[in-house]
Amino acid sequence: MYWLVGKKPGDLTSIQRYSSTYPLNLTYGMIDVGASDAAYTDASYIRLKNASFSWQIPNGWKKSAHFQSCRLYLQGQNLLTITSYKGLDPETKNSTSLSPLRVWTFGFQIGF
Numbered sequence: 001m002y003w004l005v006g007k008k009p010g011d012l013t014s015i016q017r018y019s020s021t022y023p024l025n026l027t028y029g030m031i032d033v034g035a036s037d038a039a040y041t042d043a044s045y046i047r048l049k050n051a052s053f054s055w056q057i058p059n060g061w062k063k064s065a066h067f068q069s070c071r072l073y074l075q076g077q078n079l080l081t082i083t084s085y086k087g088l089d090p091e092t093k094n095s096t097s098l099s100p101l102r103v104w105t106f107g108f109q110i111g112f
Contacts, residue, residue, distance in 0.1 A: 043090040045083035051076045069111035077103040 057070035078100040083090050089099035 041086065043083075043085050043087075043093055045081055045085060045090040047078070047082075047091070048080040049078060051079055067110055067112060069109070071109045073105075073107055073109070075105040077101075 052073065052075045054071055054073040057067070057072070062068070062070050079102060081090070087093060088095055089097075092099070
């Protein structure tokens, strides 16, 4: 990628010129650098994506409540991410999209 530095023929450089304003060519330059090999970073991560815990109610409790079956459960998604990545999410590597949300689900299932 080369930026036009001056108005003279042959004024090309691989380093963008400093500007105190925000011209359109500066915006294009930032987009191009982000999509090029000039923007390397360590995006390694460890993620706990899903976990589920379930507990069956003891038979004595089920009989006294007149249930055929009874189960309590807890489920979680995107619970933990360990990374040194400076952006929002190392999996998507995009600052314009939302990181995966942490979701907890608790419930019970009863059979009569």
